[in-house]
Amino acid sequence: MADETTPPVAPEQPPxxxxxxxxxxxxxxxxxxxxxxxxxxxxxxxxxPRIKKFWDLSSSYVNVRKQVPLDKMPxxxxxxxxxxxxxxxxxxxxxxxxxxxxIKKPEDFPEEYWVQDNADKYQEVFHKxxxxxxxxxxxxxxxxxxxxxxxxxIEQQEEMEFTTLKDNLRKKWGRAFDQNTHLGxxxxxxxxxxxxxxxxxxxxxxxxxxDLIEYSANLGSLFSEHGIFEDTKIPTPSxxxxxxxxxxxxxxxxxxxxxxxxxxxxxxxxxxxxxLKDKAG
Numbered sequence: 001m002a003d004e005t006t007p008p009v010a011p012e013q014p015p016x017x018x019x020x021x022x023x024x025x026x027x028x029x030x031x032x033x034x035x036x037x038x039x040x041x042x043x044x045x046x047x048x049p050r051i052k053k054f055w056d057l058s059s060s061y062v063n064v065r066k067q068v069p070l071d072k073m074p075x076x077x078x079x080x081x082x083x084x085x086x087x088x089x090x091x092x093x094x095x096x097x098x099x100x101x102x103i104k105k106p107e108d109f110p111e112e113y114w115v116q117d118n119a120d121k122y123q124e125v126f127h128k129x130x131x132x133x134x135x136x137x138x139x140x141x142x143x144x145x146x147x148x149x150x151x152x153x154i155e156q157q158e159e160m161e162f163t164t165l166k167d168n169l170r171k172k173w174g175r176a177f178d179q180n181t182h183l184g185x186x187x188x189x190x191x192x193x194x195x196x197x198x199x200x201x202x203x204x205x206x207x208x209x210x211d212l213i214e215y216s217a218n219l220g221s222l223f224s225e226h227g228i229f230e231d232t233k234i235p236t237p238s239x240x241x242x243x244x245x246x247x248x249x250x251x252x253x254x255x256x257x258x259x260x261x262x263x264x265x266x267x268x269x270x271x272x273x274x275x276l277k278d279k280a281g
Contacts, residue, residue: 026053041079085130093132099122101136106144113151165210174275176239183220184213190223240275244268 020031028034042048051057076088095101103119105111113150119140126136170177188206192199208211247253247264255261 014150021054027051027057030069089130092130093134094127094130095133098127101126103134103136103140109144109148110151113147162208162210166213169210169214174240174277180217180221184216186219187216187220187223240271243273244250244275245273 018034018036020027022028030049032045033043035042076085080088096121101123103116103123105116105119122140123136126139131139173180184206185203188199188202192202206216223253247268250264252260253264
């Protein structure tokens with residue numbers, strides 16, 4: 001008796017992707033519309049349908065490569081992939097890693113203004129943008145030059161402001177300027193309590209700020225008034241003005257008798273002359 005066993009059924013195979021080629025090797029009609037995932041941009045291209053044979057495609061490629069040698073990169077376009085960009089940047093001289101830019105503080109750049117973390121961030125951006133080492137060096141040099149110029153402008157402005165404030169202090173104190181700064185030095189000496197390092201740091205800070213110079217002088221004056229130390233006091237223009245005001249308030253200044261009034265007038269004139277001289281510097 002014949003074996004009536006049903007032969008096994010082979011598992012169903014997934015359909016093969018459509019081939020762009022006919023049996024004779026020619027390209028099928030609208031072969032470019034069969035482009036797989038990742039090449040979707042080819043499906044809508046209007047120039048590809050004119051290519052009918054694989055050899056035509058090969059010939060076109062050879063002609064293009066003759067016009068664009070293998071050691072030349074094509075111009076970037078909207079269809080550039082990440083790999084295309086990487087090749088383009090590499091051909092343009094981009095370093096292999098961001099750290100290869102090796103941005104470091106120049107020797108003439110002030111330490112207090114250099115931030116290495118910022119330099120590292122620039123390296124990351126340069127690498128992402130595909131900048132080569134020569135370009136990065138030029139950009140960093142320009143940035144450093146502009147930063148140094150800005151720092152110099154700030155320092156000059158601060159110096160001008162300091163000079164103006166100190167000149168105002170000289171006019172305010174007149175002949176008493178040296179005396180008052182000496183009183184300030186004594187106040188610093190007392191406050192430092194023998195610590196020379198602390199004293200030097202105080203002097204350095206105070207001498208950069210006219211307000212602190214005046215503050216230390218006021219402290220020194222208070223110490224002198226309370227007998228903490230003795231010091232001959234030279235009157236400031238404001239002290240002289242106070243004396244003038246007191247003389248003018250003296251009843252004798254309003255006397256009708258010239259012999260009584262004149263000594264006060266002479267004294268006021270001397271004080272006024274001295275005050276103007278002190279203010280003139």
